[in-house]
Amino acid sequence: MGTAGMATWLSVDNKLPLTPHTQGKTSLAKYPLQGADWPAKQYSWCMLGLVIAFPNANLLQFLGHCSIGRTGRDMMVRMLRAFPAFREWRHLVALALISAATALGADLQLPVRSRVEAFKGSGVWEEVRLQEDVPIQQTAILICDMWDKHWCSGATRRVEALAGRMAPVIERARARGIQIIHAPSETMAFYQGWPQRQRMLRVAKVEPPAPLGLLDPPLPIDDTAGGCDTAGDQFYTAWKREIAAISMGDADVISDDGVQIYSFLRERGIRNLLVMGVHVNMCVLNRSFAIKKMTNWGIRCVLVRDLTDSMYNPKARPYVSHERGTELVVEHIEKYWCPSMLSTDLINALKIVAHASARCGAPGIAESPRTEPHSSTF
Secondary structure, three states: OOHHHHHHHHHOOOOOOOOOOOOOOOOHHHOOOOHHHOOOHHHHHHHHHHHHHOOHHHHHHHHHHOOOHHHHHHHHHHHHHHOHHHHHOOOOOHHHHHHHHHHHOOEEEEEEEEEEOOOOOOOOOEEEEEEEEEEHHHEEEEEEOOEOOOOOHHHHHHHHHHHHHHHHHHHHHHHOOOEEEEEOOOOOOOOOOOHHHHHHHOOOOOOOOOOOOOOOOOOOOOOOOOOOOOOOOOOOOOOOOEOOOOOOOOOOEEOOOHHHHHHHHHHHOOOEEEEEEEOOOOHHHHOOOOHHHHHHOOOEEEEEEEEEEOOOOOOOOOOOOHHHHHHHHHHHHHHHOOOEEOHHHHHHHHHHHHHHHHHHOOOHHHOOOOOOOOOOOO
16 A cells, blocks of 8 residues: 555544543553564554554454454454453554554465374374464574585585575565574584674573473484485585575574574564475484474474485485485474475465455565564564
8 A cells, every 4th residue: 555545544534533432441461462472562552553543343354354364363353352442443543554564464374284193003194284374473484504515415416406496485485574594503603793693692592491302203214324325425524604595684693503593583472483404304303403402492393395305325224215215204204393384385375475465555574574673672
C-alpha cells in the first residue's frame, strides 16, 4: 500500500470520535507479553496501537487477509478480549501497523518429514509428513562448515556444487527476514574484524539448560576411515574460510561456538533452526552448534535434506552409493533427532508469505530483510 492508499484507508470512518473509552480498565499485567508469543518486545506498544485502531470485527477481517501468522492473529484476539474498551477506538496509526507487521512477522508453512516406529522395538519405521507453522522472526538458518576447500577432493567438488544450489535459497530467506548464521568451524581468525563476527562476540552468554538426554544410536554407515571416496587423499587442514559463493548479509552473524550461538538464539527469541551444510554424518550432527546439541538444548531443528552431503565411501559398510549413504543418514536423523525438509518447500513458503503480505498491503518482513537492532536486547 502506497502513501495515497494509506491516506485513503485512514480517511475511512474519519467521522468517528477519537476519544478512547475509559470504562472497564484492565491491567496490562493480566496479559502476558513474554516468550514465544512476543519475540520483538520493543514493539509491544506499537502492536497495541494496531489492536485499538480497529473495531473487533474489522480487525479480525483485516487479520484474515494478512500474513502476520497464527501466533500474531491469536495474540490480537486475546488482546481484544483482555481490553474490551479498545473495541470502540476506530482510528489507525500507520506507524503502529508497520511496526506490528514487522514485530509479528509471518508464519512459514513448512512441510516436514519424520519417521515413527509405531510398534516399539519392531525396527519398522514409517515415514510421516507434517506441516509446521514456523514464525519467520523466530527462525534462523544455520550454515554448517561450507568451507572453501576440504582435504578430500571429492568433498570439495561436492561442496562447490552444493553452494551453487544453497546460495539463492539463503539470499531469498535473508530478504524475507530469516536470520542467517554462518558456522564455518576453525576459521574464526579469518573473520576477526568482520562486523558479523563482532556482533556475535558482543552477545551476552546464556547458559544452556541441562541436555534432554536423547538416545544417540550408531549411524547406519561406516565413516571410521574418514569417509573420503577419492583415492590417495590424506587429511590436512585445508580450509581458511566459508566458500565465497555463499554471500554474507549485513545482518548475518558468524560463529563456530555452540554456547555463543545458543545465546544469540535466546537473545533474539529464535526457537527454530533450519540446518544446512556438511557433512551430515559428522559436523551437521556433532558440532557444538549442530543438531545433536541444539536439539538437546530444546531448539527446534529441521535438516534441509537437499542442501547437505555426507562423508561416505561406498567401499565401506553398508556398501551402497554415496547418494544412498547420505539418504540413510538423513533417515537416521529423522528417526532420532529432528525432521527434515526440502529447500524448494522453504522457497514456496516464502513466496506464499510474500504474496499474502502484498495482498494485505502491509510492509514489514515481506519486503524488507531483517536489520540489526540498535541495542543488544531484541
